Amino acid sequence: MKKAGEVPQEELATGSRADRSTRDRVARSILDHGPSTVADLAKRLGLTQAAVRRHLDALLAEDVVQAREQRVYGARTRGRPAKVFALTDCGRDAFDQSYDQLAVDALDWIARTVGDEAVARFARERIEAQAGAYRAAVEAADPRERTQALAAALSADGYAATARSAPGQQQGEQLCQHHCPVAHVAEKYPQLCEAETQFFSELLGTHVQRLATIAHGDGVCTTYIPRGEPAPRGEAAPHGEPAPPGEPPQNHAHPSASTAGRNPA
Template sequence: MKDPAPRRRSRPSEGDTREQVLATLLKLGPVTANDLGSRLGLSAAGVRRHLDILVEEGTAETVDRRPSGRGRPAKHFRLTDSGRAQFGHDYDTLANSALDALREAGGPEAVRRFARQHVEKVVEGIAPAADESEEALEETARQLAEALNEHGYAVTVGRAGRSIQLCKHHCPVASVAAEHSELCEAEQEVIAARLGHHVQPLASITDGHGICTTNIPLTPTNYSERSTS
């Protein structure tokens, strides 16, 4: 015999109920608290409490929608980008599949060309270093770091002996680059082109290191220019 009320077997926890609220918001889009409560079998006060917490966390937001007839705009709730992100994504698989298809259609050179265009777009607007002096190289390195950070990387600029180092602590395309090394190669090429100077990749997240390090060696000329300035 079918159980007429399976929900009564166990009382859901606060976390479980909030997950149900999130999932229902994802499916229904903008919805009122009353409609949401009816769907989930929750009281109006109960569902509003969960919605208030989600709004405070930034995973949900309110929007006013005017009813079809006369009346005051009704408050509806919907997920924010942060709320939708709670359900995950499969962008990496999609990106890898797209690059695989590009390689099959145009060969490795087509992937390299795409990778370079991608990195060029990230650093768009950054002028090449004025010269190969220490000051010019470090200033351009910091501009490159800022541009990368704006696109989801976590890059710092520091010194190591007679070198400037760009250290990438997070790479948003690491899993894709692990399958398509052209992305890393293009990044090094573009950085070197903006600096007008030789660079050395010392470590890579895709190789199992916890950080990507691009070394910018400073020649004796760089130091002599600084000491005489």
């Protein structure tokens, strides 16, 4: 039992990991119980109100919670309404959601009732619907900087993308996406990866090679983009066949099997 004036054990912990754990508990309590006052949270979590305020300040700065006046039903009492803290949309997204499963269920239904080609068509139209910003960024860039421009546009959409020279003897670049918002869905439906790969090819005017994907279990989605004279705008070059490690993919007149959604290694 806590003695009078004794600081709760949670507040004795130091370091960012302990702070993060306690902030997660504060956010979880709001998720479970709805908008809460500082006093409510302190009582439920066994913290002092000062400690709760400190963690709420951090959550406010991270846009995880928002402060608002407590709604009063019936006759309002005298005095200033209490302030309550509620989760923002961003804060709710930090917890487990069923959106991935909902998307998989929807695509399962499309595949069963209409067919796999309908899934592929959906994937193509989905990437086309969000392609405007990518096209604008690439078309405004110097031809030698198109991959970097595409990486910046992808990062603005949450893909945490980078562009770098390909390692070894490869004469090209690698577009790396360190985050994929649809990775769990693409694990079952690689058509999403395939449509994205084809779009990159059309956008950059050259064949591209998908080397790895997060959906397949790789750490990063990696796309090889060869250097050279780009194809005419809006015209995708033929896809290349996988090449041995250290050698650039070879360009052939016939399209190769896509490696999107799986690791060719």
